[in-house]
Amino acid sequence: MTPARRLLILTEGHLGVHAAKTAIGVIRYGVDPVVAVLDSTNAGRNVAEWLPGHDIPIVASVAAALVLGPRPTTLLIGIAPTGGKLPAAWRRTILDAIAAGLDVHSGLHTFIGDDPEFAAAARAAGVQIVDFRRPPDRLETAVGRPHGPGKRVILTVGTDCAIGKMTIGLELRNAALAAGDSATLVPTGQTGMMIEGWGVSVDRVIADFLQGTVEWLVEEGEARGEWVIVEGQGSLDHPAYSSVTLGLIHGATPHAMIMVHKPGLLEHDFVHRPDVSFPIARLPSFIRLHEAIAGVVAPSRVVAVALNTSRIGDDTDARRAIEAAAAETGLPADDPVRFGGARLWDEVRQAVDALPWVAGSASVAETA
Amino acid sequence: MTPARRLLILTEGHLGVHAAKTAIGVIRYGVDPVVAVLDSTNAGRNVAEWLPGHDIPIVASVAAALVLGPRPTTLLIGIAPTGGKLPAAWRRTILDAIAAGLDVHSGLHTFIGDDPEFAAAARAAGVQIVDFRRPPDRLETAVGRPHGPGKRVILTVGTDCAIGKMTIGLELRNAALAAGDSATLVPTGQTGMMIEGWGVSVDRVIADFLQGTVEWLVEEGEARGEWVIVEGQGSLDHPAYSSVTLGLIHGATPHAMIMVHKPGLLEHDFVHRPDVSFPIARLPSFIRLHEAIAGVVAPSRVVAVALNTSRIGDDTDARRAIEAAAAETGLPADDPVRFGGARLWDEVRQAVDALPWVAGSASVAETA
Numbered sequence: 001m002t003p004a005r006r007l008l009i010l011t012e013g014h015l016g017v018h019a020a021k022t023a024i025g026v027i028r029y030g031v032d033p034v035v036a037v038l039d040s041t042n043a044g045r046n047v048a049e050w051l052p053g054h055d056i057p058i059v060a061s062v063a064a065a066l067v068l069g070p071r072p073t074t075l076l077i078g079i080a081p082t083g084g085k086l087p088a089a090w091r092r093t094i095l096d097a098i099a100a101g102l103d104v105h106s107g108l109h110t111f112i113g114d115d116p117e118f119a120a121a122a123r124a125a126g127v128q129i130v131d132f133r134r135p136p137d138r139l140e141t142a143v144g145r146p147h148g149p150g151k152r153v154i155l156t157v158g159t160d161c162a163i164g165k166m167t168i169g170l171e172l173r174n175a176a177l178a179a180g181d182s183a184t185l186v187p188t189g190q191t192g193m194m195i196e197g198w199g200v201s202v203d204r205v206i207a208d209f210l211q212g213t214v215e216w217l218v219e220e221g222e223a224r225g226e227w228v229i230v231e232g233q234g235s236l237d238h239p240a241y242s243s244v245t246l247g248l249i250h251g252a253t254p255h256a257m258i259m260v261h262k263p264g265l266l267e268h269d270f271v272h273r274p275d276v277s278f279p280i281a282r283l284p285s286f287i288r289l290h291e292a293i294a295g296v297v298a299p300s301r302v303v304a305v306a307l308n309t310s311r312i313g314d315d316t317d318a319r320r321a322i323e324a325a326a327a328e329t330g331l332p333a334d335d336p337v338r339f340g341g342a343r344l345w346d347e348v349r350q351a352v353d354a355l356p357w358v359a360g361s362a363s364v365a366e367t368a
Numbered sequence: 369m370t371p372a373r374r375l376l377i378l379t380e381g382h383l384g385v386h387a388a389k390t391a392i393g394v395i396r397y398g399v400d401p402v403v404a405v406l407d408s409t410n411a412g413r414n415v416a417e418w419l420p421g422h423d424i425p426i427v428a429s430v431a432a433a434l435v436l437g438p439r440p441t442t443l444l445i446g447i448a449p450t451g452g453k454l455p456a457a458w459r460r461t462i463l464d465a466i467a468a469g470l471d472v473h474s475g476l477h478t479f480i481g482d483d484p485e486f487a488a489a490a491r492a493a494g495v496q497i498v499d500f501r502r503p504p505d506r507l508e509t510a511v512g513r514p515h516g517p518g519k520r521v522i523l524t525v526g527t528d529c530a531i532g533k534m535t536i537g538l539e540l541r542n543a544a545l546a547a548g549d550s551a552t553l554v555p556t557g558q559t560g561m562m563i564e565g566w567g568v569s570v571d572r573v574i575a576d577f578l579q580g581t582v583e584w585l586v587e588e589g590e591a592r593g594e595w596v597i598v599e600g601q602g603s604l605d606h607p608a609y610s611s612v613t614l615g616l617i618h619g620a621t622p623h624a625m626i627m628v629h630k631p632g633l634l635e636h637d638f639v640h641r642p643d644v645s646f647p648i649a650r651l652p653s654f655i656r657l658h659e660a661i662a663g664v665v666a667p668s669r670v671v672a673v674a675l676n677t678s679r680i681g682d683d684t685d686a687r688r689a690i691e692a693a694a695a696e697t698g699l700p701a702d703d704p705v706r707f708g709g710a711r712l713w714d715e716v717r718q719a720v721d722a723l724p725w726v727a728g729s730a731s732v733a734e735t736a
Contacts, residue, residue, distance in 0.1 A: 247611030296605035
């Protein structure tokens with residue numbers, strides 16, 4: 001794990017927007033204190049307006065963050081824009097942070113550390129630049145590694161990008177730990193890595209080695225716990241990212257999958273083609289498609305639906321949406337963020353242990 | 369296209385083996401004369417023993433290739449080993465070739481040009497090193513580009529790696545040209561690139577940009593012909609490469625697919641797990657799976673089965689296998705390498721033009 005950091009999180013103009021999902025994830029699930037959020041368009045307000053319970057001031061500049069009290073140690077770039085590139089306007093802010101002695105932690109595709117100006121400034125200031133998306137040197141294709149004895153591997157999948165596959169993984173891992181189970185989350189994206197302190201941003205890996213990298217990450221996860229929950233990416237029907245999703249399914253060969261879905265979201269947020277609708281899938285057929293495509297490499301089953309009910313204001317309506325999803329799919333369903341993860345984790349654990357291809361299950365134990 | 373080359377093709381110890389598919393492809397379909405094949409384990413024999421009609425001597429060293437007659441201009445590395453790495457034993461041969469004034473063309477994952485010793489030797493000798501797998505600088509996710517008016521896009525898919533998806537693409541493209549159609553092949557692997565002189569080795573692209581790269585390649589293909597045949601990669605059920613296959617399906621959004629299948633091949637050649645069988649799929653359900661997974665982004669149909677009957681010695685038996693595949697799938701089937709591509713191309717062209725989502729088809733014209 002990273003040594004204690006105090007974070008200044010850059011979200012410039014994106015707070016509360018889809019692209020700020022890194023900031024939101026780190027604020028909600030990270031272990032490091034957040035001194036301030038840097039967003040000149042919302043300066044003077046407080047993060048609690050967007051995330052109740054998180055009392056964090058919003059400032060307009062690096063200078064303003066330095067005088068709040070305990071000095072931040074790290075500027076964390078808290079957005080994940082499409083394609084992962086660095087907005088040109090943020091260069092000044094990053095240089096200010098470096099000059100003030102802050103490390104820079106980034107999950108962008110554009111590596112901050114490879115930029116000659118940033119690299120020179122960091123050397124001069126004696127600070128570190130960490131690019132979480134930098135892929136490992138390891139270039140290996142998948143070898144069909146079997147899961148370790150007694151290990152259970154679960155992958156979160158979903159009906160869209162950025163609807164909570166990492167969050168559901170974190171909530172269920174935390175619920176598992178609270179229930180006394182040995183459990184770990186395998187981070188596969190930059191936000192999960194920033195929260196957990198390890199992992200690989202698998203979308204940055206060379207395509208030929210994607211499944212091999214995921215397979216290796218699962219092996220690492222199995223060394224950390226009995227229940228291995230793999231953070232999913234993208235969705236199997238996304239025009240741009242579905243191949244990364246399939247790389248996770250066939251690389252992790254999960255015993256089971258959890259389908260994450262956001263009621264009320266009707267279309268993929270696919271900005272390039274406003275003229276064409278890429279509708280969000282219907283759950284039953286989409287679940288069958290996941291099981292079919294997983295099954296051509298290793299058997300797997302969707303054992304639960306995790307709903308992101310953030311678009312539904314009222315708890316009663318949210319519970320109604322959960323009941324509807326359970327009825328539609330015949331699977332346990334819940335919103336672990338809204339109602340806690342204990343109940344869903346209990347259902348998931350029982351369902352996984354009953355699968356015929358899980359070693360030690362009540363049914364026939366077969367892996368191939 | 370590359371200016372005239374005379375090739376010396378390195379296959380050391382792999383001639384006639386699966387891994388020499390680059391050599392075989394370039395010998396059969398390339399436009400450049402092949403002076404010799406370098407394979408010390410078969411020196412003194414002739415390529416015609418493996419590929420009838422291709423009278424090419426096999427030599428044991430670069431020096432032996434230089435005295436045959438017209439001097440080779442280029443050493444082409446003719447293998448595609450798992451993971452694409454350079455066998456250590458080949459370093460000497462490559463250095464000999466550079467010292468003799470030959471360019472080096474490679475499709476390996478390990479870039480020859482990035483190796484300090486090779487790079488220095490090439491500079492000293494004034495020769496060029498071309499790494500066909502080097503990805504383009506373009507880092508763009510897919511944007512959901514629609515196909516151009518009147519364009520028809522066809523992707524070759526298959527029941528395994530290395531069974532002829534590129535070859536079928538070349539044969540059908542050639543049959544289309546012979547029939548007077550405007551047709552082009554989109555090369556997506558290093559062998560296709562070496563033959564056609566353009567393209568991208570898509571398995572080398574960063575995973576997040578795979579679909580965006582394929583989409584862009586199809587756009588380039590549409591500028592070159594009305595019928596755009598995209599070379600497929602891997603197979604949708606391969607434990608290591610299925611995500612690249614799906615990136616091609618969702619990146620190309622082909623109007624139609626052609627399923628390549630090799631009768632008699634029972635299992636994926638997956639050397640890492642001799643204890644586990646990864647059987648070759650049955651055609652009907654595998655075809656349905658392709659149409660289902662393609663259809664969640666854009667409608668597509670498998671319109672023909674192209675058989676690789678190279679495991680069947682007798683023509684009558686080969687025709688019987690073709691009839692069986694046609695009966696099993698209800699689709700036109702043939703082996704274009706063995707029996708010519710004219711008939712299958714004619715069937716494919718008619719089937720594609722009848723698809724309801726092909727602009728100008730007899731049925732409803734809808735693209736979304």
